[in-house]
Amino acid sequence: MQTLPEFRNEPFVDFRQPANAEGMRAALQQVAQQLGKQYPLRIGGKDVQAKAEVISTSPASPALVIGRHAEADAAVVPQAIAAGEAAFATWSVRPVEERVELLLQAAKRMRERKFEFCAWLTFEAGKNWAEADADTAEAIDFLEFYAREAVRLSQSAPRIQYPGERNEFVYVPLGVGAVIPPWNFPLAIMAGMTAAAIVTGNTVLLKPSPLAPTIAARFLMLLEECGMPAGVVTLLQGGAALGSAIVEHPAIHFISFTGSKKVGLDIQSKAAQVAPGQRWIKRTILELGGKDAIIVEDDADLDAAADGVVASACGFSGQKCSACSRVIVNEKVHDTFVQKLAQRMAALAIGDPAENRAVGPVISEDSYNRILGYIFDAAQKGKVLAGGAAQTPAAEGYYIQPTLIAGLTPADRICQEEVFGPVLAVLKARDFDDALAIANDTEYGLTGAVYSRDEKKLKRAAAEFHVGNLYFNRKCTGAMVGAHPFGGFKMSGTDSKAGGADYLLLFTQAKSINYKL
Numbered sequence: 001m002q003t004l005p006e007f008r009n010e011p012f013v014d015f016r017q018p019a020n021a022e023g024m025r026a027a028l029q030q031v032a033q034q035l036g037k038q039y040p041l042r043i044g045g046k047d048v049q050a051k052a053e054v055i056s057t058s059p060a061s062p063a064l065v066i067g068r069h070a071e072a073d074a075a076v077v078p079q080a081i082a083a084g085e086a087a088f089a090t091w092s093v094r095p096v097e098e099r100v101e102l103l104l105q106a107a108k109r110m111r112e113r114k115f116e117f118c119a120w121l122t123f124e125a126g127k128n129w130a131e132a133d134a135d136t137a138e139a140i141d142f143l144e145f146y147a148r149e150a151v152r153l154s155q156s157a158p159r160i161q162y163p164g165e166r167n168e169f170v171y172v173p174l175g176v177g178a179v180i181p182p183w184n185f186p187l188a189i190m191a192g193m194t195a196a197a198i199v200t201g202n203t204v205l206l207k208p209s210p211l212a213p214t215i216a217a218r219f220l221m222l223l224e225e226c227g228m229p230a231g232v233v234t235l236l237q238g239g240a241a242l243g244s245a246i247v248e249h250p251a252i253h254f255i256s257f258t259g260s261k262k263v264g265l266d267i268q269s270k271a272a273q274v275a276p277g278q279r280w281i282k283r284t285i286l287e288l289g290g291k292d293a294i295i296v297e298d299d300a301d302l303d304a305a306a307d308g309v310v311a312s313a314c315g316f317s318g319q320k321c322s323a324c325s326r327v328i329v330n331e332k333v334h335d336t337f338v339q340k341l342a343q344r345m346a347a348l349a350i351g352d353p354a355e356n357r358a359v360g361p362v363i364s365e366d367s368y369n370r371i372l373g374y375i376f377d378a379a380q381k382g383k384v385l386a387g388g389a390a391q392t393p394a395a396e397g398y399y400i401q402p403t404l405i406a407g408l409t410p411a412d413r414i415c416q417e418e419v420f421g422p423v424l425a426v427l428k429a430r431d432f433d434d435a436l437a438i439a440n441d442t443e444y445g446l447t448g449a450v451y452s453r454d455e456k457k458l459k460r461a462a463a464e465f466h467v468g469n470l471y472f473n474r475k476c477t478g479a480m481v482g483a484h485p486f487g488g489f490k491m492s493g494t495d496s497k498a499g500g501a502d503y504l505l506l507f508t509q510a511k512s513i514n515y516k517l
């Protein structure tokens with residue numbers, strides 16, 4: 001196998017360059033011509049009749065239809081499993097080079113059509129240009145990174161060769177599995193989970209979120225253009241009922257899920273039920289929610305901290321699992337710092353992501369209502385220092401003002417539950433001990449950050465701040481594939497560390513083979 005060049009993260013696009021801004025505008029126009037298109041249900045390379053449709057609309061303009069997708073009901077799951085099993089028979093034994101080549105080809109073509117993928121993300125998920133670019137760049141990174149990791153795994157060997165024997169150690173795939181991603185990184189997470197599963201020789205039933213079905217459909221078209229055989233990935237569009245039917249099917253070997261704690265725990269319990277005829281333990285890879293905190297100490301650079309907190313809390317309207325939703329501020333600098341936050345949050349431009357405004361809409365009317373409910377509830381107890389309301393009525397787009405609420409206590413609902421919107425709660429800490437105790441006092445443990453110039457505090461936080469991804473003197477969002485393998489502790493998931501060296505192992509089982517000489 002040819003040696004692949006060293007992995008490098010895909011550079012972000014500089015939209016200040018006129019050529020890039022023009023490229024993005026042209027892609028938005030080109031994709032606008034394709035909105036509302038119908039996408040069939042295809043199983044094993046053949047079209048299958050569907051009774052209903054998943055219709056995706058724009059969060060920025062709810063009357064605008066993005067795509068109409070033939071919906072898969074639970075009855076077609078056995079057919080999709082059969083297609084996956086048939087494909088597994090050949091895909092799993094193909095030389096790893098061929099599976100790696102599929103990922104590399106997909107990365108290459110996605111890079112060539114980067115603005116087009118960004119434009120789909122802008123229309124369907126409401127991402128502004130930089131957020132859409134970050135999602136697309138991460139998808140490319142996952143494809144490139146897992147391609148290299150698959151090569152590395154294929155070259156593994158046992159540590160010890162016992163005298164008088166030849167020993168081999170190989171990683172083999174599990175079988176047909178389920179990939180169930182969320183809507184918030186509808187390209188990167190969906191493509192990353194799928195790529196990891198198939199490059200290791202598995203075949204998958206991919207059920208994207210009904211809030212972002214078109215991006216998954218476009219990715220599947222890309223894989224097919226790159227020569228992916230039928231049945232390696234079967235795209236099934238639908239919601240919770242379809243997801244459950246896939247998870248419960250006895251022929252499913254593994255479930256790779258990213259989404260909410262509630263659904264993740266439901267999947268965990270369903271996967272533990274052994275169905276009649278089931279011959280293996282279903283493996284679950286569950287990456288769930290967060291209640292991420294940034295600690296700001298009195299010795300910190302307060303302007304840098306305010307910039308980092310606002311970016312972490314308001315980027316993509318706070319709809320990242322890694323988003324900062326609690327800022328824990330040392331009481332000595334609390335009032336000064338909170339003022340800096342309020343000024344910055346109030347200055348953010350809210351508006352159409354296609355026009356590249358800083359803060360776009362939240363994903364759906366349900367989200368819009370849920371987030372406003374949290375704001376209303378917290379405003380009864382605390383003090384709203386910025387935002388605090390919807391920016392537009394829901395019919396005109398699901399825009400919510402970036403909201404800052406102080407005067408809360410750590411046990412308040414808004415400081416414990418994941419809100420998943422542009423809402424930041426401020427908590428006052430007496431000292432660093434108190435700050436760490438508050439930070440750790442939720443059921444989640446996904447990301448966190450500390451702003452301080454004191455090395456001793458950072459060292460303590462490294463040991464005691466109990467999260468899967470911890471950052472010092474920078475924002476708590478924006479994990480980079482390879483550099484910051486991503487996954488959470490506690491109720492934030494099974495800590496799979498996507499984009500890390502351990503990730504592909506989760507989609508394989510290792511086999512020891514011994515030859516007596």
Ligand code: NAD
Pocket residue numbers: 180181182183184185189207208209210238239240241242243244247258259260261263264266267287288289290320321322418420446486487488492493
């Ligand atoms: P969700 O749990 O509502 O849905 C996730 C996926 O599960 C969707 O495809 C959905 O259709 C499907 N689903 C829903 N009910 C199901 C069921 N009963 N059985 C099987 N599948 C079912 O989550 P969401 O709203 O799409 O995404 C937001 C959540 O994802 C947040 O909690 C966020 O923190 C989390 N998230 C976590 C990470 C991470 O890496 N830890 C990354 C991104 C998002």
